[in-house]
Amino acid sequence: MPAPAGRAGSDRPSLADLAVPIIGAPMAGGPSTPELVHAVERAGGAGFLASGYGSADALLEQVRRVRELGARRFGVNLFVPDALPADLDAARAYRDELAPLAAELGIDELGTPRQDDSGFDAKVAALLADPVPVVSFTFGLPAPGTFRRFRDVGTAVWATVTSTDDAVTAVEAGADVLVVQGPEAGGHRSTFAVADTPGDVPLGELLRAVRRAVELPLIAAGGLTTGQDVARALEVADAAQVGTALLDADEAGTSPGHRAALRDPALTTTAVTRAFTGRPARSLVNELVRRYDAVAPPAYPALNHVTWPIRQAGGAAGDTRFIPLWTGQGWREAPSGPAQRIVADLWAAAETAARGGGAASSGRMQR
Structure with a gap:
């Protein structure tokens, strides 16, 4: 994915150039922290801050902390207010x-x-004034012209989609990358309207349908917690986004109760x-x-x-x-420990799985 000119462009994670094609998912409500973002980058991937809740000032403080830690390949996720x-x-x-x-x-x-609207306009204004490498959008698309304004300051724009129709709409709106979220994902489904019933097409099938419909880079998202999960996703997608796999990471801000629930046999x-x-x-x-x-x-x-x-x-x-207790369907396999090691182990296991079973030529596992 070529980098547009601009202040953030040289820092923007290019999917083709990531040493490890794994994205740390934005997890609102606490789990996503600057330390987690930094750890994912140290493993060769790219992490995301989640700004769905909280103020623009709190978001900028998290961005400042990410930069203070030394992270350069990272993004910020925004919740788009519903039109109704x-x-x-x-x-x-x-x-x-x-x-x-x-x-x-x-x-x-x-x-x-x-x-x-959780201060959406203020957050957009803050990120335009102090650009970050990537801004991704969940729950829909922002007002016309917003994507262009971000690209003008060197920020790439990603859109989260749950259907082929939404993928086509996002491409027409000018998205640079699509995060294709399957029904296996933990937390909120990124339907474009509150009242929409999310689809149940499995991630692999959804990825193939979106790949046929659009030509943008695709990021697979949805309950990817093992190396085999990542390898299968990368047979079609250009990168894999993991959230559940990082819920019990040392650097995650996941609450003690939520962590315990992941291991609770009664759930x-x-x-x-x-x-x-x-x-x-x-x-x-x-x-x-x-x-x-x-x-x-x-x-x-x-x-x-x-x-x-x-x-x-x-x-x-x-x-x-x-x-x-937000979590994806593969939560039983979610690892614990330092996030850098979790991502490194996921990638090593994905490469092993790909060598053992082969991979489609359209995906990243051919590298």
Whole structure:
């Protein structure tokens, strides 16, 4: 992927030139840290900061810390606000559904449903004023002209897609790279509208369909936790994005309760649910998912505010029954330890798997 001219261009991770074609996924809510970003780069890949929550000032402080650590190949992910306002009436009804649980947990008051874009415009302005190598977008595409403005300051623009139609739309909008997210992914699915039902086409099949439809570089994302997973993805894609594989890394900001849940034998499955935020997201199935998934409406980010007191109380108490436990389908294979070693081991295992089983000529495993 050629680098455009601009202040950030020389630092931008070019997929073809990465020593290790592994991207550390942006994981909002704590797991993604500057230290994790730096560790992925030290392994030869590129890491991402997650700015879905928090202020523009907090984001810039994280960018400053990444640079202070010495990282040069990194990106920032932004959540694109939905084009339609959140259904506040539906969110209020869900709040009423949760009232007995709040009383059960000793929570005086649930959050108030409200519209919120998490300071999206301020974050865009901040990253245009202080460019980073890559900005990626989740939940849709920004306003027309935004991609061009980023490229004008030397920043590459990546779009996260979950369907061939969205991939074509992103190409027409001017994306440089597509992050193709399969249904196996942990955390939020990147549907372009809150009310959209995410597709269930497996990642490998989705990658091949998108490859046939567009000519941009592709990054495979979705529950890739082993070297074999990475090798299979790279038979089609140009790089693999891993998130679940880094949840228990030393440098990750994953909460102790979330880490423990990854190893808890009582938690046996994952599901895509709207119960925590109003957007479909894959979590380990805990008590809140079992009790409230069926009645949770598509009302992001209003539901995110409603459930915040429950999630805050659960996190503080180390009680994982009622907090989101975002993770991909391959969570049982998620390693632990230093992130640099995790990425290096993933790549070594991927190369071994490719040598043993062969790889398609269109992918990166031929290198």
